[in-house]
Amino acid sequence: MGEINFFPDDLEIKDQKIILRLDLNVPIKDKIIKDDTRITLCLPFINKLIQKKAKIIIISHLGRPKGINIPELSLIPVYKYLKDALKTNVYFFRGTFNDETKEKFSHLKGGEIILIENIRFFKEENEDDHIFSKKLGELGNIYINDAFSCSHRKQASVHNITKFVKKCYAGPLLKKEITAINLVIKNKKKPVTCIIGGSKISTKINVITNLLKKVDNLIIVGAMANNFFVYKNFNVGKSLIEKNTKEIIEDIYKVAEINNCGILIPEDCKVGIDFDGSGKNKNLTEVEDNEIILDIGFKSIKNIQKKINESNTVLWNGPAGYFENENFSKGTMSIAESISKNTLEKSLISVLGGGDTLAAVNKSNNKLTFSHLSTAGGAFLEYLEGKDLPGISVLK
Secondary structure: OOOOOEOOOOOOOOOOEEEEEOOOOOOEEOOEEOOOHHHHHHHHHHHHHHHOOOEEEEEOOOOOOOOOOOHHHOOHHHHHHHHHHOOOOEEEEOOOOOOOHHHHOOOOOOOOEEEEOOHHHOHHHHOOOHHHHHHHHOOOOEEEEOOHHHOOOOOOOOOHHHHHOOEEEEOHHHHHHHHHHHHHHOOOOOOEEEEEOOOOOOOOHHHHHHHHOOOOEEEEOOOHHHHHHHHOOOOOOOOOOOOOOHHHHHHHHHHHHHOOOEEEOOOEEEEEOOOOOOOEEEEHHHOOOOOEEEEEOHHHHHHHHHHHHOOOEEEEEOOOOOOOOHHHOHHHHHHHHHHHHHHHHHOOEEEEEOHHHHHHHHOOOOOOOOOEEEOOOHHHHHHHOOOOOHHHHOOO
């Protein structure tokens, strides 16, 4: 397939109706936005479209309501945020999509915005429904997907909608995401080190196998590392492990050897009796039956820092431990600070992805610097895996 069709800056869009697919899926509790990162990232482009007097129709989702109107997952808090943040008229559409819907959007003037209620309140969205996609597409003359994090899903507002709009483009945030990940997998500056955490190895096996062919070092942290400890016959006590991973891990080591990729796993850890405890540093040979491995240990931190210092590109997805308890956040924070230091001082290319990784980094008291922070989780990993994402393939 051809190249992605990115939105051109010089396109004349005055009084054109632009359907803008964004990811405004922010954490909301008691109708209050807890982290506005995803919204603030979208504001510069929205403002640009306002200045050019485009008529803007924003589509987004919140959570996974699965076609049911759940009040807690309404985009009303996001609508109020946008009303305060943007110097223009912002309207909120809570209706259904039928033959009269297009007429209801006809009052929109250049530079004004309509935010559509949570698109996942409609079951047709998840089904990538043809008729529903047509009703959405008929609302605008131009479609822009600026939601990379949703682009791995075959859903109406990112996939089939493109059949019913004359001009379809990828937005600047989507372009930034793809450019950053390509710095790791295509236009890489060697040596490349990849740090993978999280709990399940089975969900990331394809990503890991693909990365082994493209990177120089793979560092396994988090609960995922527990499976490697079991493979090497260490006792992991009550730690989280996955069953039947022996063959998966054997394959990982084989593929790594063929591709001359070094694998680094922790050599010590921090354990607790429960998730709320204070923790104790132990060698892997010392873990007792009633203990849980909740972070990497001091030696492992030094080994990982050394590897980061020797690298020119680092990709990081998944925390090193149970960072929610600061007693078990040392490993994750040390990795973050080491990557940040090298990014600032040695021009390290650093790409971080996944919700948990970002949540951990946001807990730091220090100002950290990275080449790129990706808000995407599943799409980030699938693109790394080399998959052609449905929401991107339709923009080529």
